[in-house]
Amino acid sequence: MIKYNLKCKNNHNFDVWFSESSNFEKQNKKNLIFCPKCNSTKIEKSIMAPNIGSKKQSYTNTLKTEKIYEKIIKNFRKHVEKNFEYVGDKFADEARAIHYGEKEEREIYGETSVEEAVDLIEEGVNVSPIPGVDPKLKN
Incomplete structure (x- = not known):
């Protein structure tokens, strides 16, 4: 990596x-x-300095960092699922409707393609990818 x-x-x-x-x-x-x-x-x-360490130290640090990120992502995902409305694959349509005042303003989340997400951003719609597991793939 x-x-x-x-x-x-x-x-x-x-x-x-x-x-x-x-x-x-x-x-x-x-x-x-x-x-x-x-x-x-x-x-x-951006300008950066290389980080050179032992393989064992690097591996241990990577594992610790991964666990921290996993916890942050898990907590963030729980917050979104608890406080936002899931709109599934209708995300782009719902986000646009809210942005243009056609629907009531509310917090939503769902799925869309990368291309559609880029289009939304170019239109000025405030969207952001949510890291974590796709809700359809959860156990």
């Missing part, structure tokens, strides 16, 4: 991991990388 320090057009810095260096370029070219603070898709690499 390769860790990149990224910066959006609004100067928000954030870290992202990629399995290959070419994945950043491919995903960034398609506007698939979003700033977690402002949802901007105008992203560039």
Whole structure:
């Protein structure tokens, strides 16, 4: 895995991991990388220093970090499921209707394609991907 320090057009810095260096370029070219603070898709690499450590230390740190992120994502997902309305694959239509005042404003979540999400953002609809498991795939 390769860790990149990224910066959006609004100067928000954030870290992202990629399995290959070419994945950043491919995903960034398609506007698939979003700033977690402002949802901007105008992203560039920031200056960073390499982190070189022993394999054991690196593996242990990675496991600890993964557990922390898993807990954060799980808690975030629970919050969304408890407080937002699930609209399934109608997400894009519902988000647009709310944005344009055709439906009552409320917090929603659901599924949509990456292309549709990019279209929503370009229209000014405030959307953000939610990390975690697809509700249809939960046990």
